[in-house]
Amino acid sequence: MQSHLCKLLNIQYPIFQGAMAWVADADLASAVSNAGGLGIVGTGHDTPEIVAEKIADIKAKTTKPFGVNIMLLNPHVQEVVDVVCQSGVKVVTTGAGSPGKYMDKFKAAGIIVIPVVASVALARRMENDGADAIIVEGMEAGGHIGKSTTMALLPQVVDAVSVPVIAAGGIGDGRGMAAAYMLGASGIQVGTRFVVAKESNAHANFKQAILKAKDIDTVITGQLTGHPVRVLRNKLTREYLQAEKEETSKESPDFERLENMARGALRRAVVEGDKIRGSMMAGQIAGLISKEQTCHDIIQDYMRECSETIQKQIEYWSK
Numbered sequence: 001m002q003s004h005l006c007k008l009l010n011i012q013y014p015i016f017q018g019a020m021a022w023v024a025d026a027d028l029a030s031a032v033s034n035a036g037g038l039g040i041v042g043t044g045h046d047t048p049e050i051v052a053e054k055i056a057d058i059k060a061k062t063t064k065p066f067g068v069n070i071m072l073l074n075p076h077v078q079e080v081v082d083v084v085c086q087s088g089v090k091v092v093t094t095g096a097g098s099p100g101k102y103m104d105k106f107k108a109a110g111i112i113v114i115p116v117v118a119s120v121a122l123a124r125r126m127e128n129d130g131a132d133a134i135i136v137e138g139m140e141a142g143g144h145i146g147k148s149t150t151m152a153l154l155p156q157v158v159d160a161v162s163v164p165v166i167a168a169g170g171i172g173d174g175r176g177m178a179a180a181y182m183l184g185a186s187g188i189q190v191g192t193r194f195v196v197a198k199e200s201n202a203h204a205n206f207k208q209a210i211l212k213a214k215d216i217d218t219v220i221t222g223q224l225t226g227h228p229v230r231v232l233r234n235k236l237t238r239e240y241l242q243a244e245k246e247e248t249s250k251e252s253p254d255f256e257r258l259e260n261m262a263r264g265a266l267r268r269a270v271v272e273g274d275k276i277r278g279s280m281m282a283g284q285i286a287g288l289i290s291k292e293q294t295c296h297d298i299i300q301d302y303m304r305e306c307s308e309t310i311q312k313q314i315e316y317w318s319k
């Protein structure tokens with residue numbers, strides 16, 4: 001069985017690996033691509049030089065299709081777009097903004113463009129601008145998020161566009177994948193579960209924190225600054241949320257105070273393993289993840305569980 005999405009991308013399984021900043025390197029993305037999914041290299045706040053290195057790195061590690069994610073809040077975004085367009089990358093996903101003004105460049109380079117959206121309006125705009133597919137991300141996801149849930153937003157986007165829709169946010173196993181398909185998705189994107197993959201270079205402390213997390217262990221920081229981010233709660237988030245509360249009640253909030261608390265915190269969590277003062281971005285399904293597995297096993301689990309779930313429902317509903 002090969003879906004339209006799998007044919008478009010020449011991949012075996014309709015599972016994308018989210019482009020988590022500091023986590024989604026060439027090791028992780030190539031492992032996902034080699035296992036038949038779509039590995040995606042994250043470029044976060046990277047300089048164009050680092051992006052070029054990352055692309056060379058993944059090309060050396062897989063002959064399978066892979067994607068590169070461009071984070072639109074990156075101050076180097078213009079140069080990063082140019083590097084990506086010049087380096088023979090075939091699939092680009094974008095996040096944290098609208099890639100509208102770069103669409104012509106991507107298309108001229110023959111790139112398949114798959115923007116991440118958090119609203120119906122942006123999904124429509126992206127389809128009009130030439131997006132080949134759309135990733136719909138609900139606020140169950142880790143990292144920078146919109147306001148709607150996957151459950152509510154996904155079917156509304158599916159109804160609004162005619163390109164394939166990939167569901168992201170809150171899909172922690174094959175049951176979630178089946179649910180996304182019931183709502184009209186053509187594929188899924190998985191972040192948090194790949195953070196704890198064997199091939200992920202995320203610090204062992206960060207992986208342990210995800211494995212230990214329960215359902216209520218994520219919080220949303222950054223609502224006041226306009227960049228809401230879902231992370232595992234810890235000392236940093238307690239202090240940050242308190243500071244946010246204090247600044248909210250002021251006539252002119254001290255945004256710099258908040259920015260200073262957040263600066264470098266993601267790197268501290270992922271690279272240094274600082275569970276106390278690091279920003280451990282993770283989705284609400286962290287509580288569902290109980291073991292470190294290879295990317296191959298993660299993908300096989302999603303596919304098998306999804307198929308079993310759908311089979312079970314067919315049996316029930318056809319009685």
Ligand code: TUI
Binds near residue numbers: 021097118281
């Ligand atoms: O981009 C993500 N997740 C991310 S990016 C990131 S790096 C960062 N760190 C701190 C603060 C901000 C960013 C960490 N996690 N996911 C994709 C995503 N895109 N989620 C939500 C959106 C989004 C939100 C608003 C996309 C477009 C949008 O509106 C843009 C517009 O102009 O309408």
